[in-house]
Amino acid sequence: MNIYLDNAATTPIDEEVYEAMIPVLKEDFGNPSSTHSYGRKIKSYIERARKNVAKHLNCSTGEIFFTSGGTEADNMAIRCAVRDLGVKHIITSKIEHHAVGHTVKKLVKKRKVDVSFVRINKKGHIDLSHLDELLMKNPNSLVSLMHANNEIGNLLPLEDVSLICKKHSAFFHSDTVQTIGHYDFDMKQMNEIHFMACSAHKFHGPKGVGFLYVNKNININPLIHGGSQERNMRGGTENVYGIVGLSKAMDVSLNKLIKHRKHIVNLKKHMLYRLNKSIPGVSFNGDCENLSASLYTLLSVSLPPVEIASMILFNMDIMGVACSGGSACTSGANIGSHVLENLKTPIDRPTIRFSFSKMNTIQEIDFAVDSLVKLYSRFEAKQNIISV
Ligand code: PLP
Numbered sequence: 001m002n003i004y005l006d007n008a009a010t011t012p013i014d015e016e017v018y019e020a021m022i023p024v025l026k027e028d029f030g031n032p033s034s035t036h037s038y039g040r041k042i043k044s045y046i047e048r049a050r051k052n053v054a055k056h057l058n059c060s061t062g063e064i065f066f067t068s069g070g071t072e073a074d075n076m077a078i079r080c081a082v083r084d085l086g087v088k089h090i091i092t093s094k095i096e097h098h099a100v101g102h103t104v105k106k107l108v109k110k111r112k113v114d115v116s117f118v119r120i121n122k123k124g125h126i127d128l129s130h131l132d133e134l135l136m137k138n139p140n141s142l143v144s145l146m147h148a149n150n151e152i153g154n155l156l157p158l159e160d161v162s163l164i165c166k167k168h169s170a171f172f173h174s175d176t177v178q179t180i181g182h183y184d185f186d187m188k189q190m191n192e193i194h195f196m197a198c199s200a201h202k203f204h205g206p207k208g209v210g211f212l213y214v215n216k217n218i219n220i221n222p223l224i225h226g227g228s229q230e231r232n233m234r235g236g237t238e239n240v241y242g243i244v245g246l247s248k249a250m251d252v253s254l255n256k257l258i259k260h261r262k263h264i265v266n267l268k269k270h271m272l273y274r275l276n277k278s279i280p281g282v283s284f285n286g287d288c289e290n291l292s293a294s295l296y297t298l299l300s301v302s303l304p305p306v307e308i309a310s311m312i313l314f315n316m317d318i319m320g321v322a323c324s325g326g327s328a329c330t331s332g333a334n335i336g337s338h339v340l341e342n343l344k345t346p347i348d349r350p351t352i353r354f355s356f357s358k359m360n361t362i363q364e365i366d367f368a369v370d371s372l373v374k375l376y377s378r379f380e381a382k383q384n385i386i387s388v
Contacts, residue, residue, distance in 0.1 A: 003364045005323045007202075008150050008178060008298050008355035013245070014204035020248035021206065024241040032238050033227060042240055049247035053211065056250050059187035065212045065230050066243050070177035070199030072223075073212035074099040074144075076234075077173040077195035080220035081142045082112050085171060089141040090115045091134050093126060095151075095339045099197075100144050100175055118145070124154045124286040124343050125293070128164060135168035146175035147196075151339040151353060152286030153298035155179075162192035171195075171218075177202055177210075178295060181253040182261075187213065194218050200242065204357070205249030209242030260358040265296045267356045267365050274369040275301060279376060285345060298355045302345060306379040309350040312372075316352070319371040324353045 004012070024045060030038025032046055046066070054061045067073045078100065081087045090104050090113050107113045116134050119127040126145060135141060143165050148155050158174060165172040173195035176185075180196070181203025187193070195218075199210040214220065226235020253260070272289060275282050281304035287293045288300055303312070313325050325337075340351055354368065 001320045001364075001367055003321045003360075003368055005321060005354045005356065005360065005364070005368055007357040007360075008295075008353065009324055010201045010207065011204045011357050012359060013206060014249060014252050016252050017205055017245045017248045021241045021245045024244050028240075032240060033229065045240055045244050046238055049243045052247045053250060056254050057185050057187050057213065058189075059213065060216060062231070063187070063213055063216050065214060065233050066238060066246075067210050067212055067234065068208055068239070069201070069210040070097075070175070070197050071099040073197035073199070073210050074173075074175055074177075075103050076212050076220075076223040077197065077214075078103045078107070078142065078144060079223055081171055081173065081195070082107055084220045085142075085218070087140070087142040087171065088113055089138045090144060091118055091131065091138065091141050091170075092144045093118050093120060093146075094342045095120060095124065095149055096144065096146055097150055097175055097177070099177075100146065101338070104144065113142075116141075120342065122343075123290075124149065124152050124339075126156055126161070128157075128160060131161065132164050132167075135164060135170055139168040140170060141168075142171045142173060144173045144175070146178075148176075148178040148295040148298075149286065149339065150178050150298075151337055152300045152343070153178075153288055153295035154286045155293050155295060158193065159190060162190060166192045173197075178297075181205075181250060182257075182295070182297060184254070184257065187215075191215065198246075200246035200249050203249050203253045206242050206245040209239050209246050211246070261296060263358055264356050264360075265291065267360055267362065268296055268299055270362055271299055271354060271365045271369060274366065275372075278369060278373045279303065283349075285340065285343065285351060297357065298353065301352045301354065303350045303352065303376070305346075305348040306350070306376070308379055309348070311379075312350050312352065312375065315375050316368075316371060319375070321368045321371050323368070324355075325351060 028042050030042040032043040050061045050064050053064050092104055094117050104115055108115050119130040145156055162172050171194045176196045177199045180198040194215045196213040201207040222233050224235050283302045285300035285302050
């Protein structure tokens with residue numbers, strides 16, 4: 001059995017998405033900047049996709065800029081806000097994705113901005129009164145806080161944060177990479193958010209494509225210079241098949257959102273129940289058990305200490321279960337997770353991040369839990385032999 005439970009890292013491409021991309025890969029090969037019929041035809045794919053994305057977010061087409069993915073979108077928002085909007089101070093948290101964390105660090109190092117880190121509570125939620133205090137001291141800041149944490153799944157109350165930002169005339173950027181395609185967004189209602197980042201491969205679309213939402217009241221200049229693509233905002237021939245795939249992936253995900261969400265919530269609840277029952281001492285990182293305050297597609301499991309902790313993921317993989325030990329961006333490299341470190345998770349407790357999609361089944365969850373239980377009893381037996 002091969003089971004994929006690492007959907008926060010990336011998701012399999014949906015069949016319908018793949019089908020939608022084929023004509024652009026096979027026949028319609030023109031360059032969207034060409035003025036002849038080939039160019040005009042391929043350009044119309046991009047503008048149709050932009051219209052469709054804008055419809056799903058209830059925003060205007062002029063607010064969507066296609067990028068190479070979430071990392072570029074985060075970089076564009078933060079770097080352009082500092083360069084073009086007079087931002088001298090950034091407020092963020094220590095548990096952001098590296099696309100935000102490392103970008104802010106670089107800007108601080110180059111002395112372009114100062115940074116303040118908003119406190120997080122024991123469960124990993126942002127302390128909103130501390131955010132208010134920080135903004136009181138530093139109005140006109142850029143606030144960059146992610147909507148859902150990719151390692152522990154905690155959700156940020158976007159509207160509350162946007163209202164606090166508005167009170168202090170601050171700009172608000174949110175890394176929504178883990179939530180666009182999984183939640184409904186209505187940007188006409190949430191028009192105090194200035195920037196949002198999206199990545200197609202997190203919701204059954206292709207890799208290497210995403211977009212940045214930029215509120216129509218914000219005026220920034222391009223981050224990537226070159227041709228006049230994306231209405232002069234991002235040079236470079238467009239990734240048209242990616243853009244078409246992104247647009248189709250939004251249709252497929254959002255048109256049946258309620259049905260998919262119900263199924264995935266059941267998977268998460270089932271895994272919570274089974275793990276609580278079968279592994280004494282198991283707990284959950286962040287606020288994973290609180291279904292209204294955490295991403296329904298993710299469960300970060302904190303396991304009781306065992307001596308051979310580093311072997312857990314490896315053995316799960318051998319048993320046919322693909323999951324992750326933290327963020328996909330750091331797994332593989334032997335560095336600990338900055339998120340778990342800032343949450344003060346005891347280092348002797350191994351973490352497994354399971355993340356689900358509509359394509360997973362209850363049987364797969366059972367198999368994953370059974371595999372983990374088997375592995376644990378094997379490790380414990382070994383540990384007993386070692387300590388005798
Ligand atoms: N932000 C978050 C929260 C993510 O989970 C990821 C991907 O893991 C990214 C940004 C980067 O997105 P991309 O892979 O499209 O560059």
